[in-house]
Amino acid sequence: xxxxxxxxxxxxxxxxxxxxxxxxxxxxxxxxxxxxxxxxxxxxxxxxxxxxxxxxxxxxxxxxxxxxxxxxxxxxxxxxxxxxxxxxxxxxxxxxxxxxxxxxxxxxxxxxxxxxxxxxxxxxxxxxxxxxxxxxxxxxxxxxxxxxxxxxxxxxxxxxxxxxxxxxxxxxxxxxxxxxxxxxxxxxxxxxxxxxxxxxxxxxxxxxxxxxxxxxxxxxxxxxxxxxxxxxxxxxxxxxxxxxxxxxxxxxxxxxxxxxxxxxxxxxxxxxxxxxxxxxxxxxxxxxxxxxxxxxxxxxxxxxxxxxxxxxxxxxxxxxxxxxxxxxxxxxxxxxxxxxxxxxxxxxxxxxxxxxxxxxxxxxxxxxxxxxxxxxxxxxxxxxxxxxxxxxxxxxxxxxxxxxxxxxxxxxxxxxxxxxxxxxxxxxxxxxxxxxxxxxxxxxxxx
Numbered sequence: 001x002x003x004x005x006x007x008x009x010x011x012x013x014x015x016x017x018x019x020x021x022x023x024x025x026x027x028x029x030x031x032x033x034x035x036x037x038x039x040x041x042x043x044x045x046x047x048x049x050x051x052x053x054x055x056x057x058x059x060x061x062x063x064x065x066x067x068x069x070x071x072x073x074x075x076x077x078x079x080x081x082x083x084x085x086x087x088x089x090x091x092x093x094x095x096x097x098x099x100x101x102x103x104x105x106x107x108x109x110x111x112x113x114x115x116x117x118x119x120x121x122x123x124x125x126x127x128x129x130x131x132x133x134x135x136x137x138x139x140x141x142x143x144x145x146x147x148x149x150x151x152x153x154x155x156x157x158x159x160x161x162x163x164x165x166x167x168x169x170x171x172x173x174x175x176x177x178x179x180x181x182x183x184x185x186x187x188x189x190x191x192x193x194x195x196x197x198x199x200x201x202x203x204x205x206x207x208x209x210x211x212x213x214x215x216x217x218x219x220x221x222x223x224x225x226x227x228x229x230x231x232x233x234x235x236x237x238x239x240x241x242x243x244x245x246x247x248x249x250x251x252x253x254x255x256x257x258x259x260x261x262x263x264x265x266x267x268x269x270x271x272x273x274x275x276x277x278x279x280x281x282x283x284x285x286x287x288x289x290x291x292x293x294x295x296x297x298x299x300x301x302x303x304x305x306x307x308x309x310x311x312x313x314x315x316x317x318x319x320x321x322x323x324x325x326x327x328x329x330x331x332x333x334x335x336x337x338x339x340x341x342x343x344x345x346x347x348x349x350x351x352x353x354x355x356x357x358x359x360x361x362x363x364x365x366x367x368x369x370x371x372x373x374x375x376x377x378x379x380x381x382x383x384x385x386x387x388x389x390x391x392x393x394x395x396x397x398x399x400x401x402x403x404x405x406x407x408x409x410x411x412x413x414x415x416x417x418x419x420x421x422x423x424x425x426x427x428x429x430x431x432x433x434x435x436x437x438x439x440x441x442x443x444x445x446x447x
Contacts (some may be wrong), residue, residue: 001081007200010399011312012427021202021280027200035109040143047080048081048100048101048162049081049082049084049100050081050084050103050360051082051083051099052084053083053102053105054084054124055104055106057106057108058105058107059258060119061107062144062145062419064399067122067146070148071105072091074089074151075155076088076090077191077417078155078168079160079168079397079399079401079402079424080162080163080401083210094198096324098365101126101128101132101134102126102127102128103124103125103127103129103182104123104124104125104127104133105121105123105124106125107120107122107123108122115195116266118131120141120148121138121139122138122140123136123137124137124138124158125296127183128418134264137157137158138154139154144289147212148192149170152167152169152170152192153170155169156169156170163399166398166399167401168191168399168442170192170446171190171191171397171443171444171445172189172442172443173188173239173404173442174186174188174199174209174211174441174442174443175187175437175441176208176209176439177376177431177435178435178438179435180434180435184205184207184404185199185201185206186198186206188447189428189429190446191417191445193427194429196431197222199218199220199233200222200233201239202222202239204223205222206222206223206226207222207223207260208221208305208439209439209441210261210263210264211438211441211443213265213268213310215444215445216445217232217235217261218231218235218441218443219231219233219242219264221262226244227244227258227259228244228258228260229241229242230243230259230260230261230262230286232288239352240284242288243259243275243286244272244294245257253299257277257279258276258281259274259276260273260274261274261288261306263397264308267312267387269288270287271286272284272315272435273284273306274284274303274304274306281302281303281304283295283301283306283317296330297317297335298335299337300318302319302320303317304318305318306349307351309352310356311356311366312332313331313332314332314352315329315331316332316340316359317350318347318349319337324346325348326342326347326348327339327350328339328350329376340359340379341374345364345365346363346364347362347363348361348363348392349361349362350397351394351395352396353400354400357377358375358376360372360373360392360394360395362392362394368388368391369390369391369392370383370391370392371392371405373420381418382422383422384418385405385418385422387409389407389409390407390408390413391407391408391409392406393406393408393439393440393443395442396420396442398443398444401420402417402418402420403418403420404417404440404442405419406436406437406440412433412436413438415428415429415430415437415440416428
């Protein structure tokens with residue numbers, strides 16, 4: 001199920017397929033609370049080991065065990081924490097000397113002086129190993145329940161306090177969804193597989209969603225009998241066509257034969273897109289305000305699937321110029337592209353990590369596609385997935401700790417999430433078995 005870019009030639013649709021370092025080079029300074037220093041060295045791979053310590057007011061509550069399970073799940077899925085005796089094997093730590101801190105759990109009752117009403121709050125207090133409080137967090141309890149969405153926000157805040165980066169719990173992943181006997185649409189879902197909703201609402205085939213850097217707008221490609229088009233949606237106004245192809249014989253020499261994809265510059269105004277003109281498929285920058293495109297690659301081969309680095313200077317893409325699909329690198333402002341992947345198997349789907357130090361991509365070996373992680377500066381490569389099925393189309397979480405990808409392990413392509421070291425794989429969605437999913441793109445925005 002390699003990603004395909006759709007090329008029109010008159011009335012015919014033609015299809016063509018488009019390190020592992022324990023520490024990132026960009027790290028957050030260590031933070032010191034009380035006498036114990038917590039060293040954060042590499043946001044992508046290190047996780048804090050914590051022990052949940054229920055106080056009596058919490059333990060006496062009839063739903064205490066259920067609450068513990070929910071807290072455990074969200075700490076684990078945040079990608080930031082390991083939990084002593086967690087019910088999730090991939091987040092379990094035995095405790096003892098391995099524990100970095102404690103999370104004290106307490107149920108707090110407050111009586112209002114004016115109305116005499118009693119309000120309840122679940123207190124999660126982060127403490128060092130000696131039990132010295134570092135900072136408290138509060139979760140309102142209403143009718144003996146708390147909202148899991150509010151717990152996600154609380155753990156996201158805890159992650160920000162400890163790492164300097166906001167957590168991703170409850171954030172949004174856009175993807176393509178194919179229901180039986182229906183066209184592909186762009187859909188979205190949150191990190192817990194909830195709030196599934198349609199993004200595209202047209203009668204065409206919709207592909208290749210891509211969030212902008214702020215996460216408040218998205219582009220995707222539509223495919224119809226009239227050609228391909230790139231659609232812009234800011235969720236405030238009606239979706240608008242940015243650029244389209246024309247397959248009419250009368251216009252074929254003047255218009256792009258196909259358009260697809262899109263990776264954003266930080267300014268939110270420009271994109272890098274794939275355009276096919278006069279039989280040649282290359283990468284172009286496109287200014288959506290001026291409606292003007294500028295050619296970036298100049299080669300007879302097919303250049304596609306671009307991804308722009310966070311600093312807007314480095315472009316990775318897929319090209320068949322070496323004979324079959326491999327990943328290439330181009331520094332913007334130059335015209336010489338360098339090949340990053342080699343070998344007999346094809347490589348595709350390259351995406352920069354949020355800090356611009358690593359590239360996740362998919363590579364075919366032994367007949368199956370697997371997710372790999374590469375350091376483009378040293379060439380070191382580490383395979384993250386395994387199995388006699390395909391795993392491909394990776395996309396990074398906004399904090400760089402997790403990767404969402406597509407896998408055929410159930411026989412049908414579905415979305416999965418794993419930690420960036422390849423552990424912690426879990427199914428994201430709960431769609432029916434015959435629904436096909438693909439092309440994920442992750443934003444910090446919540447819907």
